[in-house]
Amino acid sequence: MTNQAVTSTPFLQVVGVHKRFTGVHALRGVSLSFERGQIYHLLGENGCGKSTLIKIISGAQPPDEGELIVEGVRHARLSALEALAAGIETVYQDLSLLPNMSVAENVGLTSELAEHGGRLARTFDRRALARTAARALQSVGLPGDAAFLGTLVEQLPLATRQLVAIARAIASEARFVIMDEPTTSLTQKEVDNLIAVLANLRAQGVTVLFVSHKLDECYAIGGEVIVLRDGQKMAQGPIANYTKAQISELMTGRHLSTERYREGGLGQDIVLDVRGLSRAGQFSDVTFALHRGEIVGVTGLLDSGRNELARALAGVAPAQSGTVVLEGRPIRLRTPSDARQQRIGYVPEDRLNEGLFLDKSIRDNVITALITNLRDRFGQVDSKRAQALAEQTVNDLQIATPGVDKPVQSLSGGNQQRVLIGRWLAIDPHVLILHGPTVGVDVGSKDIIYRIMQQLSKRGIGIILISDDLPELLQNCDRILLMKKGRVANEYRADELDEAGLYRALLSDAA
Template identity: 35%
Template sequence: MTNTILEMKDISIEFPGVKALDKVTFTAKPGSVHALIGANGAGKSTLMKVLAGAYDHFSGEIYLGGNRLSISKPTDSQKAGVQIVYQEVDAALIPTLTVAENIMLQETVQNSGSKQWIHWRNVHKKAASQLEKLNSNISTKRLVSSLTLAEKQMVLLARAISTDCKFLILDEPTAPLSNRETEKLFSVIKKLKEEGVGIIFISHRIPEIVEICDEITIMRNGQVVKRDKVANLTSERIVEWMLGQKLEQQFPEQTPTIGETLLEVEGLSDNTIVKDVYLHVKAGEVVGIAGLVGAGKTELCKALFGDSSKTSGTIKIKGSTVKVKSPHVAVQNGLAFIPEERRKEGLILQESVQTNLVSANLHAFTKALHFLDKKAQKNKSQELIQTLGIKTPSPDTSVHTLSGGNQQKIAIGKWLVSEADIYIFDEPTKGVDVGAKRDIFELIAALAKRGKAIFYASSELSEIVGLTNRVYVLYDGKVTKELSTADTDEQELLYFSTGGH
């Protein structure tokens, strides 16, 4: 495998109104971890989708070991030994099948014919052996629909390494993983590297790139702007190459004016993990909900928004007890929720930017006889596109064609139309580059300045420290500590996040 160098030469591809890649040349070596990075919309994921066979209308050439490949569909790429693990794990798994069936899906489909039997015991045995390589003890008999995000990621990784894999593309692989799970993943990457597998590692987390990667290719606006060994670049220089400018202070200056309590929770529990939670948030305040992956942050956010059934507790909005039985009731009472899984829960992917931006408050664009005012919709969507810096050819562009950072801005922007009073952000910077992160931080600070109350749930403790006024630390579904952010640091938050008392 030592000579199986992967080469992509002069790759170009266009979508309606957008030239996503412009004569991009990319090379990866076996037995090496190659970082592919860039700001949202730079073209890195598009380049890898070309390699994975997701797009067939590109120009340019792809070589593996000196042999030209003809890649027009995913099976072409897989047969050549190229596997990809996408960031959006749900799109790549079949929720109604078991873990084993999902891991061994390709082999089962290839080896089963109309008159052949599937040996399910062998399927489960093989799947378990792949999970064992990842130091994962997920039961192969569980349905994928019952898994957490982190567990789904592990299933996809197990599927990828179950084949004759020469190059493994990992698109934001650590986004849903805890620190401990990330360490396990890195040990697997190192093992695969020793076995001669080439790893293409897409991530916005610069410290991870510095830790695990050997070489780096940086993209901007559909072109390669820098190739080098990771050891030759500092974190600051990597960011500057990504953005094309020096990075300003990441977190905006805040001079909060704290007002009345807008939301108060007493003894809230749900039917999964949230247990006896007490918390509150005031107008103009950004309150952090800190915790590691699996601590219950998402479940708490959904319980607040009426997207899960609470078993006990009360929720008071502006002093009045409200039974938030559904998201509809939550929105009626001035709540907005930006979920962690934006593609699955926060957006209508096949619809336009305009449709998504106005979807949370169609009443504002309804004329007499319940007709929608198309002109008002277009004007408002264009205003939000400009205000939020959403990179899109037009308001009519389908959301699924945009980058992760731009999709996140749309997921947030649709709630600006509703003029909510209380905003709940769940991991809003997941899969978002450093430039788009600052845009999101500025937006949250602006909302707080306008007197909005903000819950900011994140496992990125640096963001909790840099952005919030107060913080509740969650561990195993319980609030273990309430702290003033000015009086704490990442080390203390990590201590309480891991069960410290």
């Protein structure tokens, strides 16, 4: 690290920062300026570089190029302890709390680390620690009495832990606080309280970098907005100067599109009828019907319950109450095997860890869901039938490969995804659940997957598309269900909605 004093007014400047990972240029010459006592909202799609930027500022990762200027001193990089000593504190999404320690100990931990050069003292001054923790906790609306201070963090609900993590930053008398999605687990009352806390921090001259997807909260807080896209800064300025539609376009780089892959209408028959489906803490009273040949989209923010609903319908993490009727028959989905036997296919969002056997051949991956049906009377897999099925899948789904004996890990992301879709088509499904089917695939593969979806719907397969890709939903679906806080908040006809309207609905706090 090099230190050289310069004349600078801002508390922090990020100057020409680049960061590369294998095959990914995560940050591309990003330069930013942060004034004292100002609030900044860092916005952008997943993968735009937000997490990488806050890790570099907080000392968790070094930049490959560029520098940080903190209160006029240049740094080629900051270590985590140097960042803490400079007054930079981060409240990460995972909170980084120690569950087996008390609330008071967690709140006072950062200041102890900074004071003792990264080492904790053998003993704490318990009275001083309690006084410091109590003041910080009360500032975020939590009790400061002895009983609460002595409570183990693991015994607290998630929303309370979120506020404890924020109190820790306040207790350390930080001068630059990064909050990564701090309101995900908070109720509206707690959000309102946090907004008041932020106003108080600003009045004390503390700079806040607020990472969020919830634009309504950002506008309520005020301050400046920073938009990243593909590792580059697209805009920085007062948030009041931008409309939600303008911020959306800066984030995505897309003009509003009206092109639709979807053709025709839905059938009259209901293939899947879901009533009052619930799982404690994840989703509640979810009700909808899926018609034969219909494509229903389900979207929402990460805490909306959309992902958990997909896993419940696939039998991965079953619902605890409610009913599911398939083709007029009540069914129980307690395990993935139950779903497969009912001819419900599930393409998970994480194809690498939850879907594919990467070191196995394309043939072996395709036949996995149907392997019992391919056994002969001696219990051996009929190799000719398995080969024929795999070759047919490769042809039908346009999988680019020299042969079905090649390992799946040798394929591109888009071809891997088509192998996974092909596995479930082999069971001749009544229902196909596609969870983020185009995550991490290129534009050409997206087009192929979309066209496959439309062909499958014409064959009468009911499709549930779980996605946060708004154009994907609008271009492929008949209806879109919007989930918020574990419930279906609204339902839209996809052909009567545009991207701006769906984006506003997605980010609106109103259910």
